Amino acid sequence: MKLLGTQTSPYVRKARLVLLEKNIAHEYVIDPPSEPGSLVARVNPLGRIPALILDDDFCVFDSSVIADYADTLNDSPILIPRDDALARLRVKRWEALADGIMDSAIVVRNEVLRPAEQQSAALLDLHNTAVSHALEYVAGLLGEQEWCEGDTITLADLALVSALIYLDLRQAERDWRGKHANLATWFDRISQRDSVIASR
Ligand SMILES: N[C@@H](CCC(=O)N[C@@H](CS)C(=O)NCC(=O)O)C(=O)O
Incomplete structure (x- = not known):
């Protein structure tokens, strides 16, 4: 999977921290939406980062949805309680x-x-x-x-x-x-x- 973002966006940092804490392999791609030719505009109709492109090209946004999804991929650690x-x-x-x-x-x-x-x-x-x-x-x-x-x-x-x-x-x-x-x-x-x- 690929995470599109910038170094300054706090929403991107949140999504990235979830991937890093859970050791989820991903490519982190710096892709400011305002840059001509940015991939973001093509994958996220909202034109915003973070955008997480899965291996089948399905694009996940926004940061809360990315965090929620990523948290289901493994249990170490569980970042969003599941049963309670x-x-x-x-x-x-x-x-x-x-x-x-x-x-x-x-x-x-x-x-x-x-x-x-x-x-x-x-x-x-x-x-x-x-x-x-x-x-x-x-x-x-x-x-x-x-x-x-x-x-x-x-x-x-x-x-x-x-x-x-x-x-x-x-x-x-x-x-x-x-x-x-x-x-x-x-x-x-x-x-x-x-x-x-x-x-x-
Ligand atoms: N609620 C969204 C907010 C995302 C957002 O607003 N991202 C800003 C960057 S901080 C963005 O992509 N703005 C469009 C731009 O930079 O052109 C989320 O949590 O992902």
Whole structure:
């Protein structure tokens, strides 16, 4: 299988971390959708990354669907609980929180790339505030736990680290470590995993 993406997309990183954590063989292809001749436009009608092309050319998108699918391919580790509906819901809810941080950070990124006089202060404020509230919320949920959910790594951890790496990349001025020391400790620990190192 081939994973199409870029080095900066947080959704791509999340999907890639799932493949790496589960040791699923794949070719990682850097393919920015905006580049002329990008394969993405041909395989994903939405023109977005990540796109996972299976060996029979079937294309899987978006990152949550890729993560869900990839998690069924083997059990080591199981990243999305299968039998316990509530545990599964909780992991997917973490993923939604992390994805929401990514969504808002990307709105901010796209807005600040526009000429200053065309930028909407209200839009920037809305999405920056959403990121701040979500960070406060996830820091509260995490507390001093080693993992976001339960006693082992799950998709929740992979989604959250992907969102935070993106914030560091695009909003370096945001002092989330200063406000949420527990998140910083958790981030430093998970950043030492081989998968996270390989994804950077
Ligand atoms: N909800 C989607 C979001 C994917 C997405 O928006 N990806 C962005 C990159 S971060 C994209 O491909 N944008 C189109 C472009 O870059 O031209 C997912 O989780 O996969």
